[in-house]
Amino acid sequence: MIKIRQFIHSFGWPRIIIGLFLLSLFILAPFFNVNVATSISDTIVRFGQNGLMVLAMVPMIHSGCGLNFGLPLGIIAGLLGGTLAIEFNFVGPVSFLMAILLATPFAVLFGWGYGKLLNKVKGSEMMIATYVGFSSVAFMCMMWLLLPYDSPTMVWGYAGTGLRTTISTEGFYLHVLTNFLKFRLGETLMVPTGMLLFFALIAFFMWAFLHTKRGTAMTAVGSNPVFARASGIDIDKTRTLSVIMSTWLGAIGILVYQQSFGFIQLYMGPFYMALPAVSAILIGGASVNKASIVNVIVGTFLFQGIVTMTPSVMNSMIHTDMSEVIRIVVSNGMILYALTRKSEATR
Amino acid sequence: MSELRETRKEKILSILEKNSVPILFTVFCALGIPLSGYSYGYLGQEIVVRIARNSFLIIALLVPIMAGMGLNFGMTLGAMAGQIGLIFIADWGIVGIPGMILAMIISTPISAFLGWLCGKILNMAKGREMVTSYIIGFFINGVYQLIVLYGMGSVIPIKNPALVLPRGYGIRNTVNLISIRKVLDNLLAIKIFGISIPVATLLVIAALCFFIIWFRKTKLGQDMRAVGQDLEVARAAGIKVEHTRIVSVVLSTILAGYGMIVYLQNIGTLNTYNSHMQIGMFSIAALLVGGATVNRASIGNVFLGVSLFHLMFIVSPTAGKNLIGEAQLGEYFRVFVSYGVITIALVLYEVRKRRDLTRAGRLLAQDQADEVEAKQ
């Protein structure tokens, strides 16, 4: 009994409620003629789509920079990589590789600047991260109009300049990961092996990194900066590194998302992308200053499960699509819960 | 003693820096006005309209700043409460000034409750009030949608079919507020130099300003400032810190609700699911443009901010069009500036806070050295 209580305490009520909610959705689904296999398949695909963006939270949480509300900055690096790869006319799987390669310098540059900025504002990183994300998206809105792109697949037809709001990745890197080693179980259950493998690979690297000397140093900076300084770790440098990593993961994350989703969304597209990723990792059991790869996997699966299941089950149950509202309440409620917890470590 | 130690150059620099955002905006506007080609009469009229429209909302932000809780991104809660009040009066067919007053009365308990909730949560998240209040805004927005989009017309009776979605429940995306449109503005409008001035609205805003000035001097206002200065010192002085903070948020939320009603009576239509989300961001940006910081804001900042921010807002699309031939660019530009100014203000505040700490340390060290010298 005590053990259960301890478990509940460490796991937190909101997560249990969310878990039970998802479970009940899966149980209810067959009674309302919702195809469970399709839903699971959808959930897996969405997991693959969003996993990396959730993983992008991990380095910054480890180094004590808090939740990465500035994820849009990384996404912008990814968008630059993707659009440049198309502009230079790479096609097929090569374009995906090139998109990653082209996005990397931007991600490193943005991440470096962003990290320097966050080092100046220790203690209120999250608020500033949010607004760095917003203003960079707004700034890029102008840039998408002005940058001299001229690939006919991307610019507005009538003006000849300025990128379209959505650009199809078809013919470029659409489904390059999803279709790699893809297999079907039965009629409806599709497993995008390549995408999952890619996620697993990056997640493994992340895990391995966190166990190297630099990785443990990063954790030390986050959990106990005084100790970290005493043992000769350059705090600012470590934090900057973590921010660069987060930004880069965000960039790769959006590319993986686009190859599965099929479209590059420019302009205000990345605006609110941080919130779902943030709440996903929190649902997975992370807190403002503690996160693991398991949190990422569990959280993304739970969050995407809810996002897929609520519309279909709710729709057939009460003939109203309340999923949007439920998603808003659940995801923001989760973030709120995490923000109001007393942090275990003092920063 | 310590003040004298600063050189004149340092002083000028610090003054310039303190007012860097308003100066920057003045330059922006000075460049933008000729580019846009608008006449001064038109711009003057627009600014008067926007001061009347937005000031009330922005003044609502002052109270939590006083209590050291930063920019109250949770003012959207008040805006939602105000909108609920407006939906009800639109449904009941209450019009004119009485309609506005009734909407305010309806909004008050809702705002108070939401503000109390917000204050409670913010007390649990000390040190990160701003980001928390920001997320509360989103969270309550979900609840608001649940009530307005699903509850109204099904659980909460709404009889006017013009308000309800065709499916039978839920409020439409836009609610026509023609019945209270500009009632306050037109109550006592006079024309000076071809610019019509909504005297009644300005009087209401003036009354609110006097209320804020008076409030600063009350016991509660003093307590709030003490809490804002230093939480622990205030607690040691016997001030109920948590309670004071909650009161400040409640007050701000209620005022934001009224402000939203004043704002929407000028606009004349309610975007049921959007109006409130935008308003928080624009109000905060305007206040910051006026030279306020996270911990210091005055009524002067409000009016300077509204004028400069909205001048930029009016001017930039046409200026963008005339400069580059792309009106869309100007639109994006003003969105960027709104967010950018908040970012810069937040960063400057943090940087300054840290530098002030080190400077205070330096001055203290100097003083101590002086003392040692004097003793010798």
Added chain:
Amino acid sequence: MKKIHFTRRNYVQLASVAVILLIAVLMFIVGRQHTVLLDNKTVEHEGKTYTAFSIVTVEVDREGELELAARDRDKAEVMGQRHKITVVYTDRSFEEHTLVKKFKVPIGQDMVLLSIPALVGEADESVWLQPFFPPTAAVAPQAEVLPTEDVLAVDITF
């Protein structure tokens, strides 16, 4: 002593809540909008015929004068319940008359139909002032875009 002070404070709070509620009710009554439909049509009631005027000028409160030809109908939107109607008409001997009449609209009534010929013909109030329920027109349901979460109406598929 302290306790008495405390209850007094409570009384004040209670009283102010009551006052605010009272104001709310007052505002509800004062600010209630009613639509008065002004009708210049020949009506028959209990065998009596009230003939429409070929032209008549009416004004409800100070909402502006309305000119109605025979068989015309117009509306005045008014605030509150007690109203005054001014009718200026010419009788058969081409003499101009002005009739001022006060009337009350029940608070629950959104719309009332006021028949000018019946009013001038000194019929009973229940004849010239009748509640009116607008016919609920069968309008095809319009597709309305449901709101999205975000500020600038950007669709985000997640």
